[in-house]
Amino acid sequence: MRAIAIARVSIRRIVRDRTALFFIVVLPVIVILIVGAAERGFTTFRVGVVDLGAGQAGRQLTTAFEHSSDLAVSRYATLAALRKAVARGELNVGVVLPSGMDVTEGRGGTVAVGVMAEQANSSQQAAATAVSSVIAGQGAKVQAARFASVHGPGTFEENLARAGSLQPHVAQVGLRSQTADSSHNVLPEGFSYSAPTMLVFFVFLNALAAGASIIETRQLGMYERMTAGPVRRGTIIAGKTLAYFTMALLQATLIVVVGGVAFGVSWGDPLAATVLVALWALVGAGAGMLSGTLFHTPEQASAIGPTAGIALGMLGGCMWPLAIVSSTMRQIGHLTPQA
């Protein structure tokens, strides 16, 4: 009973602290929003196009890009600006329309359309695939027009128009994609990734930071004064732990509710999710108590606590999916409770 009273006082102190409330309530929601938006799988690829003087053929290809539902096209005035945007990662892929595209095609030559994308970058490769398909579709019409002009009647321009109108009606060799392994062992992109990872990250981080309040209370001699009364040390520890557990549980519940309602995150089986969330709140409470016990000054708790929390979060897959790190790092990551 006394433990509950101690817990109630501790919780009241935390709730009155507006900074603590910011970290418990506001910050996790903002982070879910930012990380979720940054990690979200885009429905369209961002493509930058620079025209170095390609003429009519270049304009037609740009129009074909713009008509593709997979691509969001931005035009760039210079090659340097396009390069900078791709290098910064602002674009998934950059397309360079070479000068004299019209002349080259008219002479029967092959036009090399430059595509800037990194081979090891999945979204850039997927974007390059989408861009290549549009280029191939446009090129197919040119090939058809050239072929028909060489081996049949009509000018190149007439046959180009003919090929364009025929293309949607000629049965295509297709590509069917089948998923052999439909069971996800990695988190999906977007808010479904950011909400659970930020729950794990922030509940732990806030609990570690909250250890500073134990140190401050200890420095003020409050615990000693409490033990002068009929209160055992175990009761104080139980009360503090209960307070930390309650706060961690409240924060986790808030993230679950906001994630589910505002961002449409699926948390899976309710019972299993509840058990997991409660268990994680217990881990948070333990981390807070450990921080308050191990560190001697609030400054130590504020300096080492966040560092340890961020490091464990990184190792455990809160900052990036463990699927993208080496198998050794994945195994090491699973030594942390976060993973």
Added chain:
Amino acid sequence: MRNALVIAHKDLRQRLRDRSAIVLGLVAPLAIAALMSVAFKGSDTFHFTMGVVDVDRGPVAAGLLKALDAPGLRQIVTVKTIASKRSAADAVRAKSVAAALVVPAGFSASIEGGDPLSLVTLTSVNQTVAGDITSSIATSFIAQLNADRLSVATALAAGVPTSQSAHLEALAAGFQIPERAVQRSIGAHKLKTISYYSPGMAIFFLLFTISFTARSFFVDRAQGMIERIRAAPVRPLEILAGKAMSVLVYGVASLGTVAVITSAAFGANWGAPAAAALLGLAMVVAVVCVTALVMCIARTQRQAEGISSIAVFGLALLGGNFIFLSSSPPVMRTVALFTPNGWAMRGFTDLSTIGGGLGTVAEPVLAILAFSVVAGSAAALLARRAVAA
């Protein structure tokens, strides 16, 4: 000026005695950078094994197998022949291949007819890059087949007799699509994870200086230290300048040490030293100004701790120290440019990828200094009130 230097010297000595300053300024960013370096070691290159099932055994399938053996593809893909589609699906599930490409029976024969068959890719939801690249390779191969079919259809539509379609098909096979996507160099270094997050983490922990300095100012004030200093011929602005200078020296030392160690030990690319130093210095100046502003706005130690904590995490999140913001929606990239660290991250990203020198960082440095002027001016206006309170 001398008074400010004395105060700065005293603050620095006090700070260096506190081990938490060393942890935040040096140990933490280095530990996190080391962690990132190890975590992403080997992830800068990508190679996977692709299963190929040739049930067709016709000439078109042979052409596909030949295309898969091209020297350029060998750097990315190792091809493994698998007998059946079912075995290929099992192999994908067992992770012995990352993805598979199936050429169905009768594929070659169907190409010349009116209802061509499709190639099939078998992918795993957990190996999306390999799946994307497999689709990319298949799409490139199919594009030529479809161009040939369109060529024949166009020639027939133009008036060539249908009786010649077999002849046309043979001729079309010798043509090549005259517009090709060719991989072009970005003309910039690849942005390595360690090169982004080394400055990211160094700046993030530098921001903690705001909390520490503001806290120490209010502790000094509570202990009557500020009043005692004011009893001497020291102007309020000199007290603030002294505090600010200690932040400047601490910040430069922290950022510089992290830059040198992460470059030497983990291969982080901070760019040209002079440009990186200028950018780092501008960022430290911004931190000094924000610190001064927090000290002037807050009225109590508790308020100072609250405002600075919110400033630290707010700036770090919006500026992209935690999250690679370049691939986020444009609105978030725009918001980042309202923060000094957002400009610093953009500058360090450009230095690491595009390269160049002082010209590359001119715009970010000017933007950070503009931010500093605004924050610093506001602090100067409020300085008398803060010190007198």
